[in-house]
Amino acid sequence: MLEEWGGKRYNSFGVHLRRLFGERVHRVSLDAGFTCPNRDGTLGTGGCIFCDAGGSRAGYVNPKTPVEEQLRSGMEIISKTTGAKKFIAYFQAFSNTYAPPETLETLYYSVQKFPDVVGIAISTRPDLVPDEILDLIEKIAVQKYVWLELGIQTMKEETLRRLNRGHGVQQNIDAIRRAKLRPHINILAHMILGLPDETDTEIIMNARMISELGVHGVKMHHLYVVENTVLANLYREGKAKVYEDVEDYAHIAVRFLENLRPDIIVHRLHGFATSGLIAPSWTSNRFLGTQKIEELLNKYNTYQGKYYNSPHF
Numbered sequence: 001m002l003e004e005w006g007g008k009r010y011n012s013f014g015v016h017l018r019r020l021f022g023e024r025v026h027r028v029s030l031d032a033g034f035t036c037p038n039r040d041g042t043l044g045t046g047g048c049i050f051c052d053a054g055g056s057r058a059g060y061v062n063p064k065t066p067v068e069e070q071l072r073s074g075m076e077i078i079s080k081t082t083g084a085k086k087f088i089a090y091f092q093a094f095s096n097t098y099a100p101p102e103t104l105e106t107l108y109y110s111v112q113k114f115p116d117v118v119g120i121a122i123s124t125r126p127d128l129v130p131d132e133i134l135d136l137i138e139k140i141a142v143q144k145y146v147w148l149e150l151g152i153q154t155m156k157e158e159t160l161r162r163l164n165r166g167h168g169v170q171q172n173i174d175a176i177r178r179a180k181l182r183p184h185i186n187i188l189a190h191m192i193l194g195l196p197d198e199t200d201t202e203i204i205m206n207a208r209m210i211s212e213l214g215v216h217g218v219k220m221h222h223l224y225v226v227e228n229t230v231l232a233n234l235y236r237e238g239k240a241k242v243y244e245d246v247e248d249y250a251h252i253a254v255r256f257l258e259n260l261r262p263d264i265i266v267h268r269l270h271g272f273a274t275s276g277l278i279a280p281s282w283t284s285n286r287f288l289g290t291q292k293i294e295e296l297l298n299k300y301n302t303y304q305g306k307y308y309n310s311p312h313f
């Protein structure tokens with residue numbers, strides 16, 4: 001298995017892409033001007049407690065620029081700095097299925113004319129993937145490499161309520177199950193480790209539950225605090241905690257990986273932010289979290305999926 005994973009102790013997306021496309025492939029983050037029902041008043045106006053007004057937009061993206069221009073300049077910059085020649089167009093900011101199917105069809109197809117774009121990734125909420133939109137994504141996925149990224153975050157109902165997500169566990173399950181009826185769509189779960197009042201056992205159970213639901217990929221995030229969020233107030237009042245020490249996060253991340261299905265592709269091991277960051281400070285280091293997790297995997301001679309078939313809490 002470790003050989004298949006390029007010597008890593010987890011099934012990394014980078015290695016997977018190199019195997020699939022024969023070279024490095026980079027994501028280009030895009031902001032297609034969507035909003036989110038949890039901000040525009042449909043479900044609420046405050047948003048999730050950890051989300052700032054940028055809706056998880058990448059720092060280098062200018063939302064006022066047309067999407068095709070964002071993609072063109074993103075590819076140019078990444079190509080100059082990394083030498084990459086192939087890209088995934090990543091619809092990242094806010095909820096990228098929050099529009100009528102005809103609008104989405106035009107948008108998703110607009111990036112496909114770029115010959116260097118080998119795939120697309122669409123990030124959205126689990127309550128924003130009705131069947132007609134899944135059908136559209138499946139149609140694209142028949143021709144192109146596609147990831148549908150769902151903001152699952154946790155499988156604990158009470159936490160979803162505390163986060164002010166505006167959806168529950170049932171919608172998480174329903175979105176994954178319906179997406180799985182379309183065999184060409186790769187489904188990814190965004191999961192946050194270290195959410196308020198979640199125990200280590202509950203974090204491990206999250207890994208096991210998304211594994212059993214059959215997702216194909218995961219993005220692991222640690223909880224971090226940025227300015228202009230409800231979480232920032234809670235943190236300053238001492239009512240919310242984060243993994244201040246990267247070692248503490250690395251330990252729980254390793255246990256999460258050990259309980260994850262081994263064929264799930266791990267797109268990221270932790271979050272990253274610089275703009276408006278309050279805590280933990282290591283969030284601004286793109287590599288430190290990964291380095292610590294890999295060190296621990298080696299130190300304990302362990303790997304992704306080690307306990308998937310024999311639960312270990």
Ligand code: SF4
Pocket residue numbers: 036037038039046047048051052055056093094095125151165
């Ligand atoms: S659903 Fe996404 S974009 Fe909307 S408030 Fe929550 S984190 Fe932000």
